[in-house]
Amino acid sequence: MSRPTVRRALPVVLLSTLVLALPVTTAAAAPGAETLTPTCSPAPPVSHPGCGTAYEGAPLPDGTPNQVVQLSGDDRYATAVAIARHGFPQADVAVLVSGEDRHLVDALSAGPLARTLAAPVLLAARDAVPAATADYLRSTGVQSVLLVGGDDALSATTPDRLRALGITDVQRVAGADRYATSRALAAFMPTRTHGWAASGEDAHLVDALAAAGPAARLGEPLVLVADDDPIPAGDALRTLGVTQTTVAGGPEGVAPEALAALPAPHRAAGTDRYATAALVADESVQRGVDDQDVVFAPGVTGHLVDALAAGPLGRATLLVGDEQASYDAVEAWFETYGAGRVTAVGAVEIDG
Structure with missing residues (x-):
């Protein structure tokens, strides 16, 4: 297998921060699809008509090297829908989070729970359900929607907007703050012996984003840790049976004193966000996540x-940007694992 190369390049479209030059191979035959079976124990926070039902998921890689999938839309809301249509072409349940940057933190722990429900994560504005989101809900026949975050993220009138679209059940998971919301989401995850943790500080949210894909694949909880009050995060993990914790990010995000509150913690931390994401991805591969099916997401x-x-x-997730450190992390990944299927989302564009 020839190793892809990564080069520096100028942005070529309005939202792109990175263009990767990889050999693009068109698959010779259509692959099968993942099977997603909702985990309904513990009982989910929203009614699920498909507990125990097999849902069609994303197409499986067909083994062709250097395969590229591009998932993006005209804006962040349409990009989330493009991801949903790829990964969740059948769904009875969806998870709805704020698409506004200031509320990004509310939904950092939503990815693992969404996958256990065979549900996509969709985006909305505080006081509106964007057309792309509404179209997915209608066309897929989603019956139940779980809102994540308080009224300041998704307003109290959001359920009414969803019911007007034919949604029959709308529930909300929210805590007093971002950390409590994270723990509330994790409480609905199945029992596991391994869990994930990351900082909830605005400057370090990117570490949790890198861990969300692996945690989702493995069906493991992801909680946010507050340096000034880490004990609740540790207690939440232990309640779920966690005896070992991977912490995404260095001491600037989760301080050593906070680390000590978690069950058997160890760090996956690099010199910057890109190296940290690569180390998180590498650890996820060691835990069973496919190294030939990776996501490239904006960092x-x-x-x-x-x-x-x-x-x-x-999926294992590499964060990319317009810095040399990003290119170095991607190059190192391919040197180690080669290239199977790469799925580029949003502002990441792969140039064949």
Whole structure:
């Protein structure tokens, strides 16, 4: 297998921060699809008409090297829908989160829960359900929607807007703050011995985004840790049976004193966000995540929301940007694992 090369390039479209030059191979035959079976124990926070039902998921890689899938839309809302149509062509349940940057943190732990429900993560504005989101809900026949975050993220009138679209059940998971919301989401995850943790500080949210895909694939909880009050995060993980925790990011995000509150913690931390994401991805591969089916998501401020929507796909995730460190991390990944299928989301564009 020839190793793809990565080169520096100028942005070529309005939203792109990176263009990767990889050999693109068109698959010779259509692959099969993933089977998604909702986990309904513990009982989900929203009614699920398909518990125990097999749903069609994303197309499986067919083994062709250097395969590229591009998932993007005209804006962040349409990009989330493009990801949903790829990963969740059949769905009875959807998870709806704020698509506004200031509320990004509310949904960082939503990806793992969404996948256990065989549900995509879709985006909305505080006081509106965008047309792309509404079209997916109608066309897919979604019956139940779980809102994540408080009224300041998705207003109290959001359920009425969803019911007007034919949604029969709308529920909400929200805590007093971002950390409590994270723990509330994790509480609906199945029992696991391994879990994930990351900082909930605005400057370090990108670490949680990198961990969401692997946590979703493995069906493991992802909680946010507050440096000044880490004990609740540790207690939440232990309640789920977690005896070992992978912490995404270095001490600037989760301080050593906070780390000590988590069950048997160890870090996956690099010198920057790109190296950290690569280390998180590498650890996920060691835990059973496919190294030949990876997501490339924007790792730059203003486009992080695309990585949020990609979490439920359940894939190792590399964050990319316009810095040399990003190119170095991607190059190192391919040197180690080669290239199978790469799915580029949002502002990441792959140039064949």
